[in-house]
Amino acid sequence: MAAQRDTAGKIVILTGAGISAESGLGTFRDEGGLWAQHRIEDVATPEGFARNPRLVHDFYNARRAQAAEAAPNAAHTALARLQADYPGEVILVTQNVDGLHEMAGARAIHMHGALEGALCAACGARWQAPPVMCPDDPCPKCTRPATRPDIVWFGEMPYFMDEIAAHLEDCETFAAIGTSGQVYPAAGFVQEAAYAGAHTVELNLNDSDTSRSFAEHRVGPASRIVPQWVDELLTR
Secondary structure, eight states: OHHHHHHSOOEEEEEOTHHHHTTTOOOTTOTTSTGGGSOHHHHSSHHHHHHOHHHHHHHHHHHHHHHHHOOOOHHHHHHHHHHHHOSSOEEEEEOOOSSHHHHTTOOEEETTEEEEEEEETTTOOEEEOOSSOOTTOOOTTTOOSOEEEEEOOTTSOOTTHHHHHHHHHTOSEEEEESOOSOSTTGGGHHHHHHHTTOEEEEEESSOOTTGGGOSEEEESOHHHHHHHHHHHHHHO
């Protein structure tokens, strides 16, 4: 098996909100969900947090509680199986802040942070977030009441960008699963991978804003098309 791992091409997979939708976690565009009740400017920007930190904390407390009750679906478990059984490297990058990839047994790079994390806006310390966070929670390192969710908001730089860029430069296959193609820099990953010579494939419920940039398309629910794609990769 070790020899196979040296020759199998690297796969880089980007996942977005669509992969978790079937686990009950809504996307930006879902009607009636948490996002439909708030403006993005109010709950997902540094300016919104500065204006009303309690509103932002309440929003992410609700998201944290919702994610804690969710379970991975067949798409999550299929990607975990791919990481475990593929004879090469599988890099999983997610825009999602839930922990469903990890619950399924996968390892993921969380470019937009994670609900389970807390961050001090004053000193940069990080720690495990409690189920409920408040604006006056003291930082365990500097004690200042400047705690916030460790989430990358609109207008902030995503995490691990240098590491992700290096993976995109030397992957053989790039796949995007359940992404809208509207949020940069992630929406530009397909162009980076294609420029480096990778085969690109989109797996989505509908066309995205970047569908035309992909060489291959698979349309349908993630819980169906992702396991099918993984089976093909593991048996070819």
